[in-house]
Structures are given as structure tokens and as C-alpha cells.
Amino acid sequence: xxxxxxxxxxxxxxxxxxxxxxxxxxxxxxxxxxxxxxxxxxxxxxxxxxxxxxxxxxxxxxxxxxxxxxxxxxxxxxxxxxxxxxxxxxxxxxxxxxxxxxxxxxxxxxxxxxxxxxxxxxxxxxxxxxxxxxxxxxxxxxxxxxxxxxxxxxxxxxxxxxxxxxxxxxxxxxxxxxxxxxxxxxxxxxxxxxxxxxxxxxxxxxxxxxxxxxxxxxxxxxxxxxxxxxxxxxxxxxxxxxxxxxxxxxxxxxxxxxxxxxxxxxxxxxxxxxxxxxxx
Amino acid sequence: xxxxxxxxxxxxxxxxxxxxxxxxxxxxxxxxxxxxxxxxxxxxxxxxxxxxxxxxxxxxxxxxxxxxxxxxxxxxxxxxxxxxxxxxxxxxxxxxxxxxxxxxxxxxxxxxxxxxxxxxxxxxxxxxxxxxx
Numbered sequence: 065x066x067x068x069x070x071x072x073x074x075x076x077x078x079x080x081x082x083x084x085x086x087x088x089x090x091x092x093x094x095x096x097x098x099x100x101x102x103x104x105x106x107x108x109x110x111x112x113x114x115x116x117x118x119x120x121x122x123x124x125x126x127x128x129x130x131x132x133x134x135x136x137x138x139x140x141x142x143x144x145x146x147x148x149x150x151x152x153x154x155x156x157x158x159x160x161x162x163x164x165x166x167x168x169x170x171x172x173x174x175x176x177x178x179x180x181x182x183x184x185x186x187x188x189x190x191x192x193x194x195x196x197x198x199x200x201x202x203x204x205x206x207x208x209x210x211x212x213x214x215x216x217x218x219x220x221x222x223x224x225x226x227x228x229x230x231x232x233x234x235x236x237x238x239x240x241x242x243x244x245x246x247x248x249x250x251x252x253x254x255x256x257x258x259x260x261x262x263x264x265x266x267x268x269x270x271x272x273x274x275x276x277x278x279x280x281x282x283x284x285x286x287x288x289x290x291x292x293x294x295x296x297x298x299x300x301x302x303x304x305x306x307x308x309x310x311x312x313x314x315x316x317x318x319x320x321x322x323x324x325x326x327x328x329x330x331x332x333x334x335x336x337x338x339x340x341x342x343x344x
Numbered sequence: 345x346x347x348x349x350x351x352x353x354x355x356x357x358x359x360x361x362x363x364x365x366x367x368x369x370x371x372x373x374x375x376x377x378x379x380x381x382x383x384x385x386x387x388x389x390x391x392x393x394x395x396x397x398x399x400x401x402x403x404x405x406x407x408x409x410x411x412x413x414x415x416x417x418x419x420x421x422x423x424x425x426x427x428x429x430x431x432x433x434x435x436x437x438x439x440x441x442x443x444x445x446x447x448x449x450x451x452x453x454x455x456x457x458x459x460x461x462x463x464x465x466x467x468x469x470x471x472x473x474x475x476x477x
Contacts, residue, residue, distance in 0.1 A: 117384070153383045171386035175447075181383070194410035210379055210388070210476060 116159075120152045125209055142201035145208035146183045153181070346450060348403055348411040350418065355394065357401050357452060365452050369420055371396045377473055378465070379429045380444055390477060391448035398455050404448040405477065416473065425473045428465040 127148070131141050157168045172180035179185055183204070190200050346360040355372070358364045374395045381387035390405035392412060405412060415421065430444070443453065443461055 149383065153386075156384045168384070168386045175386065181386075193406070194413075206476065 117152070117156050120155070124148055124152060128205070128209060138201035138205070142204040142208070143183045145205050146181070146186055149208045150181045348401075348408055348415055350415045355401075355415065357394075357403070357450070359450055359452065363452065365399065365401065367394075367396050367399070367401075371398070372421075372424060373397060375416070375421060375425045376465070377425055377427045377477055378444070379427070379468075379476060380448070381430070389447050391444050393458075393461070395458060396455070400453040400455060400458055402443065402448050402451040402453060404450060406447060407450060412477070416477075427468045427471040427473060427476055429468055430461075430464050430466070 124145075128141070128145055131144060136144075154169075169180060176182070176185040176189060186204055186207070187200050190203050191197060195203055346358050349356050349358075353370070354366060354368050356364060356366045372394065376393040376395065378391045378393060380389050380391055392401075392403040392405065392408075394401035394403060403412060416425065443451075443457060
């Protein structure tokens with residue numbers, strides 16, 4: 065029995081070393097869903113996807129400046145900008161898996177009409193809103209460079225955390241999780257993981273309740289502890305959904321703010337540096 | 345008819361349900377221009393939150409573009425506008441469309457609801473309203 069400790073949390077695992085503990089958990093994950101390898105790959109690739117997205121957007125913004133300098137008409141530039149931005153979005157969707165891409169493309173069709181986020185559809189939409197035809201190109205250019213600061217920041221700073229988060233998601237995730245993670249800012253990643261565990265596990269006394277139990281008994285609340293709890297919970301089967309995941313997060317959030325809850329549960333008084341240390 | 349309108353010293357919001365709210369501009373604390381979601385997820389939209397001392401108005405750009413343009417062009421509001429991003433849609437928003445959802449609904453909310461969104465906002469200090477709306 066070895067203990068993997070990360071960020072102040074302890075979790076007993078039936079393995080002789082930390083590395084084997086990690087492998088053990090990943091094997092369980094793969095076995096539980098039968099799609100573990102693909103999801104593992106997805107979890108590891110998300111930070112790269114985010115970084116690539118940031119790169120493409122920055123290059124797009126620079127290209128837009130260059131196009132303006134070339135003296136093209138506003139309509140020509142707007143058409144190029146809309147098409148380019150849509151291409152980037154579609155490229156990112158493809159990287160999240162076929163299911164995600166289909167769902168997201170359908171959203172576009174639902175929102176913008178047949179053809180999705182095309183220049184013509186966006187133009188129609190703006191005119192319907194009351195934008196003068198002469199103003200449409202300027203409005204579309206503005207929309208195309210709409211800031212994406214949170215994604216950009218998270219792509220840089222969040223990578224380390226996301227690697228752990230990705231592993232946690234490995235256990236129970238489906239492709240829906242990938243696109244949620246893609247745009248989750250750094251400070252929301254842990255919450256996203258909780259929600260997705262609750263919502264996607266489909267299982268049971270599942271991810272959701274499994275994690276809930278972990279919180280209640282103070283075994284662990286994030287990182288590897290969360291992963292293991294997800295595995296235990298997910299294996300049990302059941303119908304608890306994302307509601308459970310959300311509640312679990314709220315419980316934890318409350319726990320963090322209110323040490324009385326900790327005391328009631330028999331925990332030591334809350335201390336961020338010792339947060340959710342395993343009970344003896 | 346539902347929508348936002350303004351007079352010299354006041355704003356009025358009419359909902360389709362017939363409910364309406366009339367607020368003095370003196371009670372207006374901030375106007376948030378929220379860039380919600382991402383084009384990658386196809387859940388992007390722009391929504392305005394008018395934050396008064398005692399209530400919030402949710403005014404989506406998709407249905408109120410023209411009235412927002414008219415109201416925001418007026419001098420008294422210029423310094424009150426805060427541009428912010430909600431890049432990741434919180435779970436409750438995605439599922440319940442509680443306050444904004446993927447596409448906000450015109451609504452009047454109690455001021456206490458603001459605490460449910462303020463933690464989700466990334467204030468974009470380097471963005472002006474003119475650059476995004």
C-alpha cells in the first residue's frame with residue numbers, strides 16, 4: 065500500500081510505488097469505460113489544443129491587421145475575417161472528437177440557419193437586428209476579433225493543473241467534456257471536473273455520488289483522490305447526473321468557507337495548506 | 345411591447361409577460377457588457393446587465409440591439425460600462441439558463457442574483473464598449 069500525495073491530499077492505493085499507482089488508476093479507467101485510451105489521449109491533448117487555439121487566434125488578428133493595411137474594402141476584409149474565424153472554430157471542434165463537432169455544428173445551424181456561421185447568415189442576422197447594411201462589415205469585423213482573453217490565459221497558466229484534471233476526467237469523461245474543458249478558465253477547471261464527473265459518469269452511485277462520498281468522509285477532494293473516488297463511484301452504476309456533480313462542488317465550496325462543517329464532520333479545522341488531507 | 349427604453353432621467357424595461365420596471369438613472373451603478381461563451385462551442389452571445397441598487401436587468405443583445413445602441417449612446421452611461429467575458433459557461437447557466445444561459449433572456453432579477461455571476465466574470469480592462477458592441 066502506497067500513498068500518493070499531491071497538493072496536500074493523501075490517498076491510499078494498493079500499489080508499491082506512485083508510478084504504479086498512476087498506472088493502476090489509468091488501467092481501471094480504461095477498463096471501466098472501454099474507451100480509456102482515446103479519452104486518455106484526449107485528456108493529455110487538451111492543453112495542446114488550447115495552446116494551438118491561442119496561436120491561431122493571434123495569427124488571425126495579425127493577418128487581419130495586414131489585410132486592412134493592404135487597402136481591401138471593409139466587406140472583403142469582413143468576409144475573410146468571418147470565414148477565417150469560423151475555420152479556426154471548426155478546426156478546434158474537430159480536435160475534440162467527431163461527436164463534439166457534430167453537436168457544435170448543429171448548434172450553429174440552429175442558431176444561424178443552414179450553412180451555419182457563414183458570412184451571409186451573419187449578415188442576415190445583423191440586418192434583422194436593425195444594423196444598417198452599410199454598417200454590417202464593420203460589425204462583423206468587430207465580432208470576429210471579439211476578445212478571448214480567458215482562454216488565452218488559461219492556455220498558458222492552466223496547463224499544469226489541466227494535466228491532472230485531464231487524468232481525473234479520464235475515468236468518466238466523454239467527448240462533451242473536452243469542449244467544456246477547452247474554454248474553462250484556469251480557476252474553474254476543478255469545478256468543471258466535478259461537474260463532468262457528476263454529469264457524465266452516468267454511473268451511479270456513480271461519479272457523482274462517489275465523489276460526494278469522498279467529500280463527506282474526507283478521503284480526498286481533488287487530483288488523484290478525486291480520480292480514485294470517481295473510479296469507485298463510476299463502477300457502481302446508477303443515474304445520478306450532473307446535478308450531483310454540481311452539488312458535490314457546492315458542498316466542497318461550503319466546506320472551504322465554513323470550518324464548522326469541517327468540525328461537524330470530524331475534520332481538523334480548515335487550513336488551505338492541508339485542504340482535504342486524508343483522515344487517519 | 346417588450347424592450348428597453350429611456351427618458352431623460354430614467355430607464356424602463358418591459359417584459360413580454362407584461363411586467364415592467366422603471367428605474368431612475370441615479371440608481372444605476374454599472375452596465376456590464378458580457379461577452380458570453382465561445383465560437384468554438386457555438387454558445388457565444390453578448391448580453392448586458394444593468395445593475396441598479398436594488399435589481400438587475402438582463403438585456404440580451406440578440407433581441408435588444410437597436411434599443412441598446414440608442415440607450416448606450418447617451419452621455420450619462422458612458423463611464424458606467426464594464427466589458428467582461430464569461431468564457432466558460434457555468435454549469436447552472438448551461439443547464440438551467442438561470443440568468444444568462446447560452447443566450448440570455450430579457451429579465452428582471454433581484455440584486456442578490458448578481459453574486460451568482462460576478463465570480464464568473466473576467467473584466468476586460470483593455471476593452472471599450474466601442475470595440476465589442
